[in-house]
Amino acid sequence: MSMSQSPRRAVVLLAVLSLLLAGCAQVITGRGSTSDAVRPNVKPSDLKIVGSTDQEIDTLARNALADLNDFWSQAYPAAYGSPWKPLTGGYYSVDPGNYDASVYPDNVGCFSSPDDVAGNAFYCFPQQSGGGDDIVYDRTLLESLATDYGRFIPALVMAHEFGHAVQARTAPPSNLSIVFETQADCFAGAWTAWVADDKAKHFLVRPSELDDVLRGYLLLRDRPGSGPSDNGAHGSYFDRVSGFQEGFDNGAAACKDNFNDQRVFTQAPFATQADLNANGNAPYDAPTGSLFDIAQTTLDQFWKSSFTDVFGKQWSAPALQPFEGAIPRCGGDRQRREVTYCAADNRVDYDNSQLIPKVYDDIGDFGVVTLLAIQYATAARNQLGLDYRGESALRSSICLTGWYAGRFLLDGNSLGATISPGDFDEAVQVLLEYGSKSSVLPDVGLSGFQLIDLFRQGFLRGASACDVGVA
Numbered sequence: 001m002s003m004s005q006s007p008r009r010a011v012v013l014l015a016v017l018s019l020l021l022a023g024c025a026q027v028i029t030g031r032g033s034t035s036d037a038v039r040p041n042v043k044p045s046d047l048k049i050v051g052s053t054d055q056e057i058d059t060l061a062r063n064a065l066a067d068l069n070d071f072w073s074q075a076y077p078a079a080y081g082s083p084w085k086p087l088t089g090g091y092y093s094v095d096p097g098n099y100d101a102s103v104y105p106d107n108v109g110c111f112s113s114p115d116d117v118a119g120n121a122f123y124c125f126p127q128q129s130g131g132g133d134d135i136v137y138d139r140t141l142l143e144s145l146a147t148d149y150g151r152f153i154p155a156l157v158m159a160h161e162f163g164h165a166v167q168a169r170t171a172p173p174s175n176l177s178i179v180f181e182t183q184a185d186c187f188a189g190a191w192t193a194w195v196a197d198d199k200a201k202h203f204l205v206r207p208s209e210l211d212d213v214l215r216g217y218l219l220l221r222d223r224p225g226s227g228p229s230d231n232g233a234h235g236s237y238f239d240r241v242s243g244f245q246e247g248f249d250n251g252a253a254a255c256k257d258n259f260n261d262q263r264v265f266t267q268a269p270f271a272t273q274a275d276l277n278a279n280g281n282a283p284y285d286a287p288t289g290s291l292f293d294i295a296q297t298t299l300d301q302f303w304k305s306s307f308t309d310v311f312g313k314q315w316s317a318p319a320l321q322p323f324e325g326a327i328p329r330c331g332g333d334r335q336r337r338e339v340t341y342c343a344a345d346n347r348v349d350y351d352n353s354q355l356i357p358k359v360y361d362d363i364g365d366f367g368v369v370t371l372l373a374i375q376y377a378t379a380a381r382n383q384l385g386l387d388y389r390g391e392s393a394l395r396s397s398i399c400l401t402g403w404y405a406g407r408f409l410l411d412g413n414s415l416g417a418t419i420s421p422g423d424f425d426e427a428v429q430v431l432l433e434y435g436s437k438s439s440v441l442p443d444v445g446l447s448g449f450q451l452i453d454l455f456r457q458g459f460l461r462g463a464s465a466c467d468v469g470v471a
Contacts, residue, residue, distance in 0.1 A: 037152035037195075037205050038063070045202065051103045052093040057143040057154070063202035064155035065091055065135070068162045070201065071191050079252040080170060087165055089124065089134030096138055107131035121157050123164035133168060135161050145216075153216040155203060156188055163187030163255075173259045178267065181234040182243035185217075186255035189247025196248075210449040214432055217241050224422030225276060227269045236267040237425035242460075245453050266409060266424040280420030281365040284357070291365040296320050298369075298415040299376045302404050305414070310463055310470060311384060318379045319345075320372070322352035338439050341375040343382050348375040355440065359430060366423035367430035371440065373401040384468060391444035392467065398431070398451050399466035402458025409459075428452055 044059050045066035052058040069086060076084040089109060096114035104111075109132030110124035111117060121137035135158070142154040163184030173179055192213065196205045205213070221237040222230075234240065247255050270276040282291040300317045307315035318341065321328070327335045331344025338351035350356050350372065359367045377400035382388040386396075405419075405427060412418045432448035434440045441451075463470040 037150065037155070037203055037209055039200075039202055039204050042202055047091070049091040049093050050105075053139075055139065055143070057139050057146060058093050060146060060151055060154055061091075061093065061137060061139070061142060061158060064158040065162070067155075067195065067200040067202050068159060068191060071194050071199075072162070072166065075190060075194070075252040076166065076169070079256050085169060087133050087135065089126075089132055092134060092136040093139045094136060095140055097140065108136065109134055111136050121161055123161040123168075125164070125168050133165065135165070137161075149216055149219070150209070150212055152203065152205060152209065152213060156192070156213060156216060159188035159191045160184045162191075166252075170256070174261050176229065176233075176261060177231065178228050178233040178235050178239070178265055179259050179261065179263060182239055182263075182265075183255055183259035185235070185240050185243035186247035186259065187252060189244035189249075190252040190255060191247075192244070193248040193251070207447060207449075211432060211447055214241055214244075214428070214449055214452065217244065218425075218429070221425065222267060224280060224425065225270045226267060226421075228265045228267045233267065235265060236422070238266045238428050238456075239424075241428055241452060242456050245449075245456055249453065264410070268421050270421055271418065275420055279364070280422045281360075284360050284365075291360070291368055292320065292322075294365075294417045295369045295372050298408060298412075298417050299373055299404065301415045302407055303376060303380055306463070307380075307383075311468075313384065315380075316346060316383060318376065319347045321347050321349050322356075323349055324351075324353040327351070336439070337441070339371045339375060341378040341382075341388070343379070343388065346379065348372060348379065350375075359434065363429045363433070364422065364426040366419070366426040367434075369423075370401060370405070370427040370430050371434070373404050374398060374441070377401050377404070381468070386468065389442070391442075391446070394442050394444055394446065395454055396467045398454040399458035400463070400468070401427075402455035402460075403462050403466060404458075405455070406459040406462065427455060431455060 038060070045062045047062045047066045049058060049062055052062065073084045092104065092108060092111065094114060094117040096118040099114040107130050109127045110122065117136055117138045119138055119141055121141060123135050124132045126132040142157065145153045145157065164180070166187055167173070167180060167183065173183055192205060194200065195203045196207070196210070198204060217240045218237050220234070221240055222234050224236070226233060235243065246258060270280065282289060282294055284291060304315045304317070307313045327338065328349050329335065330342035335342065335349065338355040340349050342349060356368055359371065374397050377397035378388045378393065380400065381393055381396060387393045405424065408415055408417070408419045409424070431451040435446070435448050435451040457465040
């Protein structure tokens with residue numbers, strides 16, 4: 001994120017890519033919070049997986065694939081108007097470190113040696129030479145994911161790969177890898193919603209576990225600064241989460257209709273070497289061009305123009321005030337949050353000693369800007385004569401922050417700055433990791449999954465999604 005005098009265009013997808021046949025998952029190190037998501041006391045599926053063992057991870061994959069077949073036997077006819085055709089090539093479990101070639105047939109598509117599978121899970125599109133229409137996975141990869149991030153994450157990988165099997169049965173949505181991959185995320189989201197609705201035989205996802213599902217996508221995003229037209233592009237964290245949530249909210253039909261070359265993606269290469277060197281972050285403290293200069297400039301300009309053009313009113317910019325130590329009082333009253341809007345004094349206060357420096361260090365500059373933008377949106381609701389406290393007000397403020405972020409992405413020049421690759425990912429991260437903290441946002445029972453979805457709606461639909469009286 002940086003100050004700029006030059007226009008920034010929306011991400012444009014120009015190159016035509018071949019279909020990505022492999023490489024949909026990768027080895028991940030580290031450890032995260034786990035979730036269960038598996039129904040107890042349910043007989044495992046007897047679905048055939050070539051090369052599988054009696055290990056728990058193969059049972060998990062088998063159960064996920066069985067539930068996916070059940071889902072698509074219903075969802076595919078509803079979305080596409082024709083019967084679902086099961087995979088003809090089958091399913092294959094491989095341990096690359098303990099590989100017996102005699103177990104596997106010769107015509108498995110996209111797979112001729114254990115090196116092709118190591119650290120991977122993939123769907124292979126049907127091959128002209130025969131074979132394909134199969135799903136192959138490294139069971140040691142899935143086992144690592146299950147151990148470190150919960151048993152639903154490997155199932156989610158299977159759901160994504162199954163999404164590619166859906167694509168093989170339809171007209172291609174695009175020749176761009178990023179479109180194929182995010183549409184597959186959308187299909188995975190549609191299946192996850194079906195599981196969350198208590199319709200699956202083997203899996204059950206609770207609302208509290210959806211945050212862990214989104215954390216899993218951080219592991220599987222493309223590196224910030226990757227281009228949307230890069231060979232094998234899968235999408236930024238925001239792009240992938242947005243695809244998943246679209247399917248979760250609106251089902252397989254939305255996945256069919258809303259993924260094409262015109263879809264806007266937030267993934268983009270770094271515009272300058274300086275931005276790359278700074279990892280896309282504006283300096284925390286600087287005489288000019290600090291992240292607070294950018295936040296104040298862009299937020300004031302966004303709300304000034306929006307009040308004039310959309311609401312027919314005049315914007316009164318709040319003061320942006322740091323504090324260290326005790327939280328300042330507001331009109332004589334005590335405030336409890338470390339980043340907050342004071343209506344009595346038209347002021348946004350933020351903790352400059354602990355919270356905000358930590359967000360900057362752990363997440364990045366746009367994580368900070370997102371928290372400040374929520375308070376500016378709260379100020380906007382107050383100036384519009386709307387409620388600015390409570391759950392409905394917070395929902396609206398998060399949505400309005402997504403509206404601001406969308407304007408920043410697509411027309412940053414009008415706000416006086418440019419957004420950097422990875423900034424939208426930081427917005428997702430800060431809402432997921434800090435949104436449930438009562439010292440940061442009001443405790444009204446919204447999950448990180450819900451907060452991100454509200455932000456996404458504002459990004460996609462603008463003010464009309466945000467309960468501010470705009471059609």
